[in-house]
Amino acid sequence: MYRGQAKAVLEIVQQLCQKEGVSTQSIGVMAAFRAQVVLIRKLLREHNLGSVNVGMVEDYQAVERHVIVLSLTRSNELFLAKDVERRAGFFRQPKRI
Numbered sequence: 001m002y003r004g005q006a007k008a009v010l011e012i013v014q015q016l017c018q019k020e021g022v023s024t025q026s027i028g029v030m031a032a033f034r035a036q037v038v039l040i041r042k043l044l045r046e047h048n049l050g051s052v053n054v055g056m057v058e059d060y061q062a063v064e065r066h067v068i069v070l071s072l073t074r075s076n077e078l079f080l081a082k083d084v085e086r087r088a089g090f091f092r093q094p095k096r097i
Contacts, residue, residue: 006039009071013049016067024051028065031056036073 009029016022029044029052031037041054053065060068 003039005071005073006036006043009040009069010043010047010049012069013044013052014047017049022067024049025053026066027052027069028060028063028067029054029069029071030060031071031073033073036071040071 037054044052
């Protein structure tokens with residue numbers, strides 16, 4: 001489930017930490033779906049990056065980070081119509097955007 005984007009997030013975080021010198025405490029990862037949050041957390045912990053804050057948009061109210069990595073999870077157009085219909089992710093939810 002959404003593994004490709006989770007791996008892309010891991011690679012971005014690794015690059016920020018290793019090549020750019022950003023501390024893990026300065027990085028936040030924001031995702032639209034709870035399952036994606038869980039998957040990203042698990043993957044980051046497996047690579048000793050567990051101190052990176054990962055959460056949904058609502059989890060970041062009043063929380064500041066120097067860097068935010070945004071994972072929208074939907075890269076396949078086939079899912080978009082159903083997401084809009086169900087109001088999943090950010091579709092038709094201006095408060096989340």
